[in-house]
Amino acid sequence: MAPSLGAAALSRLLGPWNRGSGPAYRGLADVLRLLILDGRVPLDTALPSERSLSSALEVSRTTVTAAYSSLREQGFLSSGQGSRGRTRIPENTTFGRALYGPRPAAGGAQVAPGLTAPEGLVDLAYSALPASGEVVHRAFAAALTELPALLPGFGYDALGLLPLRQAIADRYSAAGAPTQPSQIMVTSGAQHALTIIIRALADRQDRILVEHPSYPNALDAVRAAHCRPVPVAFTDNGWDLPALESALAQQRPTIAYVIPDFHNPTGMIMPDSQRRRLARAAAAAGTVLVADETLRELNLDGVPSTPMAAFGKTVVSIGSLSKSHWGGLRTGWIRASEPMIQRFASTRTALDLGGPVMEQLAAAHLVRALDEPLPALLDMLRGNRAALLALLQDHLPEWETAVPAGGLSVWCRLPTPISTALTVIAPDYGIRLAAGPRFGVGGAFERNLRLPFTLPPEKLEAAVLALKAARDRLDAAPQLRRSLTHAPAVAIA
Known part of the structure; x- marks a missing residue:
């Protein structure tokens, strides 16, 4: 049985969606599209019927019909039977190419992933520590x-x-x-x-x-x-x-x-x-x-x-x-x-x-003796976590972050879907990244990036400054961002 989403559940995910001054259907379609791209609404999920969603959101059925039609035209919703279309990602977009597979490299061969970063690169694809x-x-x-x-x-x-x-x-x-x-x-x-x-x-x-x-x-x-x-x-x-x-x-x-x-x-x-x-x-x-x-x-x-x-x-x-x-x-x-x-x-x-x-x-x-190395290790990681969050706030304040309660990484939400593009150009700035879609199914999480805090503060500072420079390059050249659609294959830990 394919998954489906009820009107009440979708209403909860949408939150306060109708805040803009534009047409309500457009605002609804925009938020639904972001939920699909961010993985909050999984692919191949049947959305609620127009009637049930309009009732849950307390809007006219015409608004929901127009929003669904907009999503179908953009390729984010299948036609389906009746009004219960299924979520999808259009093949002719960056996100769709991530879903339907990477384009083969020259000669038809896939690029094999490296296990470690090349000499001179700060590796942010690995969320791991050296030995105790x-x-x-x-x-x-x-x-x-x-x-x-x-x-x-x-x-x-x-x-x-x-x-x-x-x-x-x-x-x-x-x-x-x-x-x-x-x-x-x-x-x-x-x-x-x-x-x-x-x-x-x-x-x-x-x-x-x-x-x-x-x-x-x-x-x-x-x-x-x-x-x-x-x-x-x-x-x-x-x-x-x-x-x-x-x-x-x-x-x-x-x-x-x-x-x-x-x-x-x-x-x-x-x-x-x-x-x-x-x-x-x-x-x-x-x-x-x-x-x-x-x-x-x-x-x-x-x-x-x-x-x-x-x-x-x-x-x-x-x-x-x-x-x-x-x-x-x-x-x-x-x-x-x-x-x-x-x-x-x-x-x-x-x-x-x-x-x-x-x-x-x-x-x-x-x-x-599992607890023996942990106090010093946890103290170090807390310091690294604080340093990374402060650096992101100072240099990339528009990136949304939450303080992780544990583990080794921060999950960042980017204001624009540039995760793959950042990953492609990152080596030019001395860092290696794992693109957000690697953490999802079907090309989701182009607006996310995992950043480990396993490195010492001075290396984290260099990494964040490199991220800012790479982001600035993409902001200055939107056409470059649109063309960088295939992240290099890298090992992730």
Whole structure:
């Protein structure tokens, strides 16, 4: 069943739309178009009938009819049956090209993404930190002394070493989600974990509910499995629980993938009351709720929360040391019921036969002392966050930002849809960016940009000044902005 939007829900999204002096239908069409481009109204969603929307907005039906007609003429609404057209993005626009795919490079080959920024570029596509050096080194030194005892064995273990699984289980139990080691499987990072989960649970063309925006690599994993993402948009205040509940009830997706602590890219945290509602709605729909908690430890404002697993027996949780300690560890995990873990283990053997033993021994030490590097790390990130927000206010005051409660990045809203164009010219100014549409489905988020605050203040200042210079160039040459429609392929973390 394709998604649909009721009149009351759309009215809430529209807000105070009729503020201008022009015709009401034009103002309505303009706000609806922005909601589609920003991903607040997902693509292929049936809008309310003209009659029901005019009643909800307390305007004449003629106003709604004219607004819908304008959107159809511009290519943002299909003709559909009757008056319930479906949202779309016209193919002959920047946004449409992002939806229907990038134009092949010269010779017909796609440009392969680089894993790191070229020499001399400040990398703002990666939202990641260098290693907690001394802590990580000490863990590996301890692991080296423990390794000889394991050498007589085969070294393969699809579930992971018991000491590490025990340490992870103890962390969940202490946080309010009682867990046994048999409910943990160690993976080679969070992305590996999500790939295993999707392979085990979903078939081709199955629906997977995702937040909108969401983590680009998670969206890539959904597409790689040939599943269909069902995007549910954020509101200005975070998760839209009525919309999530409606999508779960109507679409009944196989999996729902969410990032409750702390959402990437917005840095928001889901309140426990919403976690409880979401877990209940997913269970009622027969949907496996997958909670990515990779950023959970980066709680900059000390907001209390309970792991999603505490609110439902069928919840599957993903964790990792990549953001709290170092991406180079490649250590993540899945927490689920014992039968589900066994199912994941059976699926995993088609991908690999287990993780490296030395890294798991070191990871066990890191998890048992997980809080040791966090105070200094969080202090540094708070300072970087404050520096970035102040720099944006000073040099790009028209860019809207909100203070993220945690995580590693700020999600900026731009006054004009220039995210891709900025990304294309950014290397000319010494920086590398991840375009806003990489965080969405169907070319949305051209008016957004994720900026990490993982760099020291002096590098953040250089980056913001470079952003301002690139923005000024685009403002001075509107024709350039219109021609830069294909962002370079880059790896994003």
